[in-house]
Amino acid sequence: MTNERLQHAVESLKKTKVRMTPQRHAILEFLFETMTHPTADEIYKALEGKFPNMSVATVYNNLRVFKEAGIVKELTYGDSSSRFDSITNNHYHIICNDCGKIVDFHYPALDEVETLAEHVTNFEVKSHRMEIYGKCPQCRSEQNVVHS
Numbered sequence: 001m002t003n004e005r006l007q008h009a010v011e012s013l014k015k016t017k018v019r020m021t022p023q024r025h026a027i028l029e030f031l032f033e034t035m036t037h038p039t040a041d042e043i044y045k046a047l048e049g050k051f052p053n054m055s056v057a058t059v060y061n062n063l064r065v066f067k068e069a070g071i072v073k074e075l076t077y078g079d080s081s082s083r084f085d086s087i088t089n090n091h092y093h094i095i096c097n098d099c100g101k102i103v104d105f106h107y108p109a110l111d112e113v114e115t116l117a118e119h120v121t122n123f124e125v126k127s128h129r130m131e132i133y134g135k136c137p138q139c140r141s142e143q144n145v146v147h148s
Helices: 002-015 022-033 038-045 056-068 108-121 137-147
Strands: 073-075 083-085 091-097 101-106 131-134
Touching: 002 022, 002 056, 022 038, 022 056, 038 056, 056 073, 056 083
Parallel strands: 091 131
Antiparallel strands: 073 083, 091 101
């Protein structure tokens, strides 16, 4: 599935006349293989051994290109660094308050929220976003170890 999505993203970039460099492909591949919603710095650190001449600016510039092509979403949370998600269909995120881990979940019934919001407010709704916050299983188990 990941290879299929990656290949589709590469084809989408080619259609927009974006040249596929080895760095660009590696950034894209990293985004499609990880489910951690990485920051640009995390992507840079993961790839700097393979591409020692690549800068953080290169990562940011490529993420901007991917975002403009519609193959990644930028997730912003308050003052913290943007995170990038290669899953662009409608889905939601649950975020750990302790470690910052972000996990995807799908709940199609929530799409009805847009229709309801339009009806109640007479706005023309363009999109919606929902985040749920809590404590992930790993942080909960670490807390239990400390208190035992």
